[in-house]
Amino acid sequence: MENRPLEYDYTVAKWFMWSTIILGIVGMTIGVFIAFELAFPSLNLVLGDGLAEYTNFSRLRPLHTDAVAFGFTVSGIFATWYYVGQRVLKVSMAESKFLMTLGKAHFILYILGVTAAVITLFMGYTSSKEYAEFEWPVDIAIVIVWVMWGMSIFGLIGIRREKSLYISVWYYIATFLGVAMLYLFNNMEIPTYFASGGHGDIMHSVSAYAGSNDALVQWWYGHNAVAFVFTVPIIAMIYYFLPKESGQAIYSYKLSLLSFWGLMFVYLWAGGHHLLFSTVPDWIQTMGSVFSIVLILPSWGSAINMLLTLKGEWQQVASSPLIKFLLLASTFYMFSTLEGPVQAVKSVNAIAHFTDWIPGHVHDGTLGWVGFMIIASLFHMAPRIFKRELYSKSLMTAQFWIQTLGIVFYFTSMWVGGITQGMMWRSHDEYGNLAYSFMDTVAVLHPYMILRGIGGALFLIGVFMWAYNIYKTMSARPIEESELQSATPMGA
Template identity: 70%
Template sequence: MQSNAALEYDYTVAKLFTYVTILFGFLGMLVGTILALQLAFPELNYLIGEYGTFSRLRPIHTNTVIFGFTVSGVFATWYYFAQRVLKVSMAESRFLMIMGKVHFWVYFIGALIATITLVFGISAGKEYAQYEWWVDIVIVIIWIMWGVNIFGMIGIRREKALYVSIWYYLACFLGIAMLYLFNNMSIPTYFATEGLGSIHHSVSMYSGTNDALVQWWYGHNAVAFGFTVPIVGMIYYFLPKESGQAIYSYKLSLLSFWGLMFVYLWAGSHHLLWSTVPDWMQTMGSAFSIVLILPSWGSAINMLLTMKGEWNQLAENPLIKFMVIASTFYMLSTIEGPIQAIKSVNAIAHFTDWIPGHVHDGVLGWVVFMIMASLFHMTPRMFKREIYSKKLMGIQFWMQTTAVVLYFTSMWIAGITQGMMWRAVDEYGNLVYSFIDTVTVLHPYYVIRGVSGVLYTAGFILFAFNIYKTITAGRKLTEEPQFRTPMA
C-alpha cells in the first residue's frame, strides 16, 4: 500500500451506526421513563394491554440500552476512530467495506426483531440475557462480523503500535464473546423432542445455584465489558483529541488495562452475597470488588490529569465538560459499587432501589455522556459541518446533569429507607412494618425519579435535534478541525 494524497478516511459505516445509536438511545430512555413513572403511578401499566406492564417492559428498556444504544455507540465510534489510530481507511479494503455495511444491516434488523421477541414475552428469563436461543445465534453472528472488522483493520494497518483504545475495544470484543456464549448455553426443547411445543422455547444448561453463578459472572461483566471497557477506550481517544493534550500517563493506562482485565471478572459474585453460593465465593467477590477501585480510579485519574494545566477548556468547551463530568461519574460509581459489595452494606442495599440508583449514575452519567460527547466530536468531522448550537449543548448538559443527580440521590434515600424498614424490629423483636408499608413510603422518591427520567430524555431529544441540525444546516467546514470541535 502506497500512501496516497487523495486517500481519505471513509465514515459510511460510522454514520449509519451513529443514526441508530441515537434512535435506540431515545427508545431505551423513553421506555425507561415510562417504567419510572409506572412505579410512581401504577395506572400507567395499562397503556397497551398485556404488553405494557412494568414487568414486560423492563427487559425492553435494559436490552435496548445495552445492546441497542451502547453497543451501536461502540460500533459507531469503532468505525470512526479505528481508522484514524490505525492510519488506514476503510475505503482501502473492499472486503472490509462490504462487511461493515452487512454488519450494520444485520445488526439493525436483528435488533428490531430481537426487541419484538421481548414484546411478546419470548424470553429465556435471565436478566440482560433474555433473548431466546435463536436470537442469541443472530447476536453471535453480528458479533463475529464486528470481529472480522477489528482484526481486518488491524491486519492492514500502517501504524504498527496499537493505541490503547484499540486494546480496550479488543477486550470488549473478546470479553463479551466469551461471557455471552457461556451464559446463554441452552437446549431448544422443540428439537430435543419430536417437535413438541414452541420452537422458541429453550432450557438453560445450568441449574439453580450454578445458573446464578454463571449468570452473574456474565451479568456483572457484561457491564464491565460493555459499559466500562469500551467507554474507557472511547475517552482515551476522544478526550486527548478534543483537548489537544496527550494522555497524562500512557504507562498508567496500560497498567490499568491489565488490572481491569484481571480483576473485573472476579467481582461478579458480589451480586450473590448472602445467597446460597459458597461463602468463599462471596468473600472473593467482595474482596475483588474493593481491589477493583484501583484500576478503575487509575483510568479515571489519568483522564482528569490529562486536563492538567488546561482546565480553562472546561469553561470554554462544553464537550470537555461532558467528558470530564463523565469521568467524575465513573469515579463515583466505581467507589459506590465496592461499597455496596461489602457484605454488611449489601445486607441492607441488596434488593432495594439503591442498586438501580448505582447502575444509573454509571450509565446515565458515564456511558451516555461519553457516547454523546463522542458523537458530538465525530459529527462535524464526518459531515464536514460545524456543530449547530453551542448554547443548546450547554442547556442539554445542565438538564441531564441535574437529572442524574436527582436520580441517584432519590434512589439512595429510597434504597436505604426500604432496607432499614425491612429489618426494623420493635422492642419484642417483632417486625415493625408489613411489606406494603415499605412500598408506599417510596412514592415521593419514585416521583422524583420519574421527573429525572423526563428531564434526561428531554435532554437527549435536544441532543438528537442538535445533531440533526448539524448534519442538515450546520455551517460548512472547509477543512477538518485538528483538535477542538467548532460550534456555533
C-alpha cells in the first residue's frame, strides 16, 4: 500500500449532504404547495378527483413537517456530524474500518427509513401526534437509525486524539440523548394487531396515554423535539462553522459552556406553553410560561456569543455571503427565541394560540435559523469535501437576498394574519354577541395566505440555487489544502 498521509474521510458526510439537499427540496416543495392550497383550495384537486386523496392539504401537511424536520434537518445534522466530529476530535474515520462501515450502514438504513416514512404517510398511516406521526414499524426503524448514530458518535469519541470534547460535540451528544429519550416516551404505543390476537391492520397502534396525559407527553415531546432537532444540533453547527469560517476564536468559550447547561436544564420545562388554557394541570401551564421566559437567557447567551465572535471583523459580513448567512442565522435565532417566550405569556397566548402566528413563529426559526445554518454549513463543507473552490460567490449572494426577502414575506404576513384572526375570534359586538363568524376570519386571511406562499416560494427558489451551486462545485477549480484554512474560497 502506498504511504499516503492520513486524511479525514468525508464519504458519509458527502452522502448525507446529498440527502439533505434532496429531502430539503422535497419537503419545501410540498410546503410551498400546501401553502398555496390554503390560498387557492382548487389546488387540492390538481391531479384530479381520483388522486385527490394524495394531493389533499391534510394528507400532505404531516409529510411537509416530517420531511423538513426528519429529512432535511436530521440529514443536515448527520452530514455536519460526520464532518465536524472527525475534525474537532482530530481523528479520521478512515482509521477505523468498523466506524466507516457503521457510518455507511447508518446512511443506507436512514434512507430506507425515510422511504418507509414517506410511503406510509402518503397512505394515511399516521398516529396523528405532531412530528411523531409515524406508525410503529417506522418508529422501530427510526430508533435503530438513531442508535447507529449514537454508536458512531461514541465510537469516534472512543478513538479520538483530542482529550477534551469541543462544545459542538457536547451539543451533538445532547441531541442524541435528548431525541432518544423524547422519541421513546412519546411513541409508547401498542400494536393492536398483536394485542388483539390478529385482528385488523397490522400497522395500527394505540397510544399508551389517554387524553390530557397524551397531550402532556406529546407537547413535552413536541416542544423538545424543537429543542433537540431545531436548536441544540444547530448550535453545534454554528459553534464550529462560524469561528472556522471567520477565523475568529469564539468570543467567550466559558459563556458557551454555561449556555449549554442552562439550555439543557431550562428547555425541557417549557413544553407546557403549548397547552395553556387546556385541561392539563394549571401549575404545569404556569411552569411552561415561566420557564419559556427564563429560556431567553441561555438562548441569547449562545446567540450573543456568536455575534460577538465577529467583533473587530465586521467587514467580513460585507465581503462574504457565507458570513452573511451565519450572521443572519444567529440573528434569527435571537429573534425567534424572543418571539417564542412572548407567545408563551398567558395573555398573549390566549390570542395567538390556534392562529397563523404560530406557524409564522415556527418558520422564523426553521427558515431563518435552521435553514440558513444548514445551508451555510454545507456551503462551508462542500469545497473541503470536493477539494475545489465554491462555484459562485455572486450566486450565493443572490440566494441570500432572495431567501431573506422570502422569510420577511413569510413572517410579516403570518404575524398580521395571525393576530387579526385571533382578535376577530374573540371580539364581541355591543350586545355581547360574537362580532364575526368563523368564515369572516377565513376570508380575511386570503391575502396573507398568498403572501405567505410567495415568501415560501422565494425561499424554495433559494434552495434550488444552493443545490445548483453545490452541484457545480464538484467540477469547479481544484484548490490546495492550504487555501482551506478559514474563509471558504469562492469563484466569481
